Amino acid sequence: MLDFLLWNKITRIIMQLADTLHISTDRALQIFYDSDVCRMLHDKELGLHLMSDTYIVNDLIEELRREQ
Numbered sequence: 001m002l003d004f005l006l007w008n009k010i011t012r013i014i015m016q017l018a019d020t021l022h023i024s025t026d027r028a029l030q031i032f033y034d035s036d037v038c039r040m041l042h043d044k045e046l047g048l049h050l051m052s053d054t055y056i057v058n059d060l061i062e063e064l065r066r067e068q
Contacts, residue, residue, distance in 0.1 A: 006041075009041075014029050017057050035063055
């Protein structure tokens with residue numbers, strides 16, 4: 001069941017990232033799965049999965065800014 005909840009959370013994050021950055025969902029999906037945030041989200045010990053979708057999207061955007 002936790003995997004299902006995480007999958008739903010990832011879907012919402014990708015949709016919000018696409019809306020926020022005005023990009024396609026395919027591009028948002030690629031950005032998400034290439035990110036450190038994605039790796040941290042899948043690590044249950046870090047607790048990132050307990051944070052709000054908006055918090056995680058903001059972390060993703062900050063990671064993108066640091067990479068530029």
